[in-house]
Amino acid sequence: MSESSNFIFNEIDKDLANGVYQADEIMTRFPPEPNGYLHIGHAKAIFINFSVKEKYHGRTNLRFDDTNPAKEDVEYTEAIERDIAWLGYKWDNLFYASDYFGRMYEYAVELIGKGLAYVDDQTQDEIKANRGTLTEKGTNSPYRDRSAEENQTLFREMKEGKYPTGSKVLRAKIDMASPNINMRDPVIYRILFETHHNTGDSWCIYPMYDYAHPIEDAIEGVTHSLCSLEFEDHRPFYDWLLDHLDDCRVKRPRQIEFARLNITNTIMSKRYLKRLVDEGRVDGWDDPRMPTLSGLRRRGVTPAAIRNFCYESGVAKANSVIDKAQFDYFVRDDLMKTSKRVMAVLNPLKVTIRNYPEGESELLDIPYNLDEPEGASRKVPFGRELYIEREDFMEVPPKKYFRLFPGNEVRLMGAYFITCESFVKDEDGNITEVICTYDPETKSGSGFTGRKVKGTIHWVPSGAIEMEARLYEELLNEDSDAEDWVERLNPNSLTVCNALGEPSLANAKPGDLYQFVRNGFFCADSRHSKAEHLVFNRTVSLKSSWQPPKEA
């Protein structure tokens, strides 16, 4: 495996070579706002920050960027910590931006003292109107030239709660004619009478992201502040602020932007995911249909799969959309190595083995992985009746169909060869039963080499179907969890949210989960104590539905 390389590492290497930072002080941070659950897109940001820590033997902090009490909640901080830990990352320190409110306030006072910030009494609409447009410069606020003394008094009174929400703001005094709108005297403090999840009611003014973030980074000693592309335009202010704060001028972090992760047909917007939850379109943030880390976890995706996916996806500045198949590959790849394999039937068809003694049965010992016959195994009852997948039998087989059809012999996986003798149809012409014979000589593991078959098919014991599960859950046979498996496998009860291209679950296709299962993986709900990954392979292609080859 080649050493990974990306432009961020290159930039850090340059900074190290130029002596901008010392090798032992490299520090990054993952700074989510606790206003929702983490999703697969965040996993990439987490991966990037922690990969810097690993490569440079540095540190990475988790910092809750909680500067807007109106949107944040402890429910989210807890979920975020849980999800990062699940992904397998350990932060060096846990910080809250809100812990720095005091210092942020003092820095604002410093700015005012230097004539670099002022209190603006304009209304929100006036500020907006005076900001100008993309092509026209803005105009100065009539309050722009207040004296430092007046501004100090006003700002202190804002903090003391003398003015109502929204009545005044503190603005940095830069340049209303700047072509970069972020430099047109950005608002850095607003009045907000809201209870904060961390600081309670001790503040009624809160710093804006643009103001708070550079200070947070500087206070913590972050060297590389990695964020997504849309903040490129904010970098000039990030640098301006640090340039004008005495404490931060010398040792200061560097902001580097990268492209967000996008996956085809996958919603990657916290705003919209929150709507799905709020409107009850899903069971919660951890609904298996959600692209959240908690949802993926419940769906059977492993942390290693996500990490490998991020690693192989690369880090760049070009906007891109990764094919979902690439994500699926890494899930399959990891599950294939680590999971137990079992048999399942989604659409059952009864098979009667005519020459198997009536009323008798035997317990077959079937290894979870037939490539490792000495490995762990489970007992599966085998008798005169059993069920196979309906797709695995055809009355009139097309060319190159290797499974069951009249006269053909196949192996029942882990059991015996069976040969189809005939089949039964109901009045409507539907096939209801297949009659076969088996060859006792061909028992799995017996070393039989007399002849070969081209097809091997899955099957489940007759009792399995009676659970209405259409799934025989072999692993948990003494456990009541089987019903959850029913729930998870029923194509009509669980669709795949990722198929959505727009904000409506109504567009999800009922067959999506089925497809998902056929694509090779699912697992027990990880909220259950006995949760365990199982790989469910079928005799058909796991990558795509088997299609009869075209006639030549």
Add this chain to the structure above:
RNA sequence: AGGGGUAUAGCCAAGUCGGUAAGGCAACGGAUUUUGAUUCCGUCAUUCGUAGGUUCGAGUCCUGCUACCCCUGCCA
């Protein structure tokens, strides 16, 4: 007077000094197979958005175009 970014295969993506296009996914061949899976071999860019220029030599340097993304929250 707009500003900031990005363009390398169907999809991601490497390509720090100019030296003759990594790797992964997908796809397609073929071998093995008690899962049509896995595994294993092999194929898949005479060309890097485009038009010129410099050079013995350009994905890399220069100039001009084009396309797409982001920015006018008291969100982050």
